[in-house]
Structures are given as structure tokens and as C-alpha cells.
Amino acid sequence: MLGQIFRYLKYRTKAKNRYKIHSPFAYGFLNNVLREKKYYDDFKILDSLTRELMESDKIIETVDYGAGGKGKEPVKYKTTLGKVAKRRSHPLKRLHLLYNLSAYLKPSTMLELGTAVGISSMYLKKPVPESKMITVEGCPVLASIARENFRKAGLKNIDVIAGNFDEVLDDVLQKFDKLDFVFFDGNHKKEPTLDYFNKCVEKSHPGTVFLFDDIHWSGEMEQAWERIKADERVSVTMDIFWFGFVFFRKGIAKQDFVVKY
Ligand SMILES: C[S@@+](CC[C@H](N)C(=O)[O-])C[C@H]1O[C@@H](n2cnc3c(N)ncnc32)[C@H](O)[C@@H]1O
Structure with missing residues (x-):
């Protein structure tokens, strides 16, 4: 906890509101995704x-496969759905950011590692109903709750794969010719994170x-x-403390933006 407070203070001293941005893409992203305040009807x-x-x-x-689980083996425990949803997902402000991101980028293929009960998946998928999305969750109980939530939200073309990332990722990647967007939201350990990134x-x-x-957890x-x-x-990265965005665009100078959020 103290470590995270220290890392947050370090981020705040580096973070800027304004950048001299020469790349129209980075400028557009900042304004249309991070600073966008529009309230979409879908939010209701x-x-x-x-x-x-x-x-x-x-x-x-449920079981928690991530770094939050006690010990090395994932531990099964009973709890309320509310606690799982709250602890594992994100506040509304960041969920709206996910929606903005998807509405702006319009990805046609999306992969999410870490579904929990499907909350972030819904915000990512709603603006791009025709896109193909796969989301992966280690806990089969949560995977089936997520499927039910997608049905309630009227979302189609989302496959929930129940399995350990380490075991299923290669097969999941075979299902995509290319990936427009990936959300890495599970297993907050260094080597697995780098392994998933490289794959x-x-x-x-x-x-x-x-x-x-x-990224600063x-x-x-x-x-x-x-x-x-x-x-x-990687060309451009953007750090808003809670999230880190990674871009692969060509023809722009490598730059890391630490943005106040
Ligand atoms: C932070 S939660 C995901 C939250 C979700 N994206 C949302 O915002 O609603 C991370 C999830 O990833 C799952 N997870 C972590 N490591 C995993 C692994 N190695 N394989 C499969 N699932 C894993 C956990 O069970 C947990 O439910």
C-alpha cells in the first residue's frame, strides 16, 4: 500500500497536463479518449x-488466478458477486474511458485477458457491435456470469474462454489474423505480463x-x-498511472507521455 502511494506521488511529479505533441494521432487520442467528457446513451x-x-x-x-490470489496455486473461496465485481473491475470513470477508447479506435478485433464478470468487456464491446472479441477468464464460474451479462447487455460476437492464460493464449491467438486492440487485465506479475505481451x-x-x-501496482x-x-x-506509450497505453505506429518518434488523469 505504502509502495503504491509512493509510486503514485512519483507519477504525479512527472505527469503533465499539456504536451508539445507533434503527432496528430497522439493529440487526437489525448483529446478524444483521455479528455473526452461526452455522456453516451449507452452509459445508462x-x-x-x-x-x-x-x-x-x-x-x-470463485478462484483468483491473478497476483491477488494467496500463494502460488489459485485459491477457491466463497464471496458475494458484488465484492468480486467491485474488487476486480474499475470505477465508472475508467470504464467510460474504455468505452471512449473503443468508440474512437473502432477496433474490429479485440482480445481481453481477464474477464472477471465481464464489466470492462461490455464497455469495450458496446461501441463496436460488429467487432470480434475474445475475453479470457481462469475462473469458470465468473466466465459463465460474464456470458449471462453479455446476453443482458444485448452483446453478440464475444467469446468467453474459460482457462488459464498460460495454457490457452496460444490457441486463442490462432483465432485472430490480426489484433487491433488488447486489454491486459489479469495476472499482474512481471514475467507472465511480458510473455503475454510478446505473444x-x-x-x-x-x-x-x-x-x-x-502498470504501477x-x-x-x-x-x-x-x-x-x-x-x-513500440513507438508511443502513455501512462495515466492506472493504465498504460502502447502504440505501434510507424513514422513517429519514440516517446513516453506521462499524462495527468
Ligand atoms: C482485474 S480482473 C479483470 C477485470 C475485468 N477486466 C473488468 O474490468 O471487469 C482479473 C481477472 O483475471 C483473471 N486471471 C488472472 N490471472 C489469470 C490467468 N493466469 N489465467 C486466467 N485468468 C486469470 C482473474 O481470475 C480475474 O478475474
């Missing part, structure tokens, strides 16, 4: 479904965007983020 249904999930006192049995880069193209959750995650920023295939 998505926010109310999210609140309903976060307030649910239904008892479920997904194989399906990237200059317009692809990767989004990493919790731990020293390990910060090390992974440093390696990703330095990767020669």
Missing part, C-alpha cells in the same frame, strides 16, 4: 448493469493499441512496463 444501460453487479449479495464460489505483439500491426492495467509491474516502453517495436 452499462452503468446500471455495473451498479447492479457491484451491489449484488449473491454468494458465488500478442506477433498479431499486432501499426494501428494496434495495447492497454495494460495497473507493484515493483514487478513497473519493471514490466519499463521493458514494454523500451521495446523497439
Whole structure:
């Protein structure tokens, strides 16, 4: 906890409101995604479904495959759906950011690693109903709750794969010719994060965007983020503390933006 506060203060001292941005793409992204304040009609249904999930006192049995799980083996435990939804997903402000991102980029292919109950998947998918999306979750109970939520939100073309990323990612990647967008939102450990990154880069193209959750969550995650920023295939990165965006666009100078959010 103290470590995270320290890392947040470090981020705040570096973060800027304004940048001299020569790339029209980075400028557009900043204004249309990070600074966009528009309230879309879709937020009504998505926010109310999210609140309903976060307030649910239904008892479920789940496992946490991520760094949050105790010990090395994923541990099964009983809890309420509301607690899982709240602890594993994101506040509405960041969920709206995911929607803005998808509405702006209009990805036709999306992969998400870490579904939980499907909240972020819904915000990403809603603006691009025709896109193909696969989301992967280690806990089969959560995977089936997510499927039910997608049905309630009227979303089609989302496949939920229940399985450990380490075991299913190669097969999942075979289902895509190319990836326009990937959200890395599970297993916040350094080596697996870099492994998933390297595998997904194989399906990237200059317009692809990767989004990493919790890049400052731990020293390990910060090390992974440093390696990703330095990767020669990556051109621009944007750090808003909670999330790190990665771009592969060609013809622009390599630059890391630390943006106040
Ligand atoms: C932070 S939650 C995802 C939240 C979700 N994206 C949202 O915002 O609604 C991360 C999820 O990834 C799953 N996970 C973590 N590591 C995994 C692994 N190695 N294989 C499969 N699932 C994993 C966890 O079970 C957890 O439900």
C-alpha cells in the first residue's frame, strides 16, 4: 500500500497536463479518449448493469488466478458477486474511458485477458457491435456470469474462454489474423505480463493499441512496463498511472507521455 502511494506521488511529479505533441494521432487520442467528457446513451444501460453487479449479495464460489490470489496455486473461496465485481473491475470513470477508447479506435478485433464478470468487456464491446472479441477468464464460474451479462447487455460476437492464460493464449491467438486492440487485465506479475505481451505483439500491426492495467501496482509491474516502453517495436506509450497505453505506429518518434488523469 505504502509502495503504491509512493509510486503514485512519483507519477504525479512527472505527469503533465499539456504536451508539445507533434503527432496528430497522439493529440487526437489525448483529446478524444483521455479528455473526452461526452455522456453516451449507452452509459445508462452499462452503468446500471455495473451498479447492479457491484451491489449484488449473491454468494458465488470463485478462484483468483491473478497476483491477488494467496500463494502460488489459485485459491477457491466463497464471496458475494458484488465484492468480486467491485474488487476486480474499475470505477465508472475508467470504464467510460474504455468505452471512449473503443468508440474512437473502432477496433474490429479485440482480445481481453481477464474477464472477471465481464464489466470492462461490455464497455469495450458496446461501441463496436460488429467487432470480434475474445475475453479470457481462469475462473469458470465468473466466465459463465460474464456470458449471462453479455446476453443482458444485448452483446453478440464475444467469446468467453474459460482457462488459464498460460495454457490457452496460444490457441486463442490462432483465432485472430490480426489484433487491433488488447486489454491486459489479469495476472499482474512481471514475467507472465511480458510473455503475454510478446505473444500478442506477433498479431499486432501499426494501428494496434495495447492497454495494460495497473502498470504501477507493484515493483514487478513497473519493471514490466519499463521493458514494454523500451521495446523497439513500440513507438508511443502513455501512462495515466492506472493504465498504460502502447502504440505501434510507424513514422513517429519514440516517446513516453506521462499524462495527468
Ligand atoms: C482485474 S480482473 C479483470 C477485470 C475485468 N477486466 C473488468 O474490468 O471487469 C482479473 C481477472 O483475471 C483473471 N486471471 C488472472 N490471472 C489469470 C490467468 N493466469 N489465467 C486466467 N485468468 C486469470 C482473474 O481470475 C480475474 O478475474
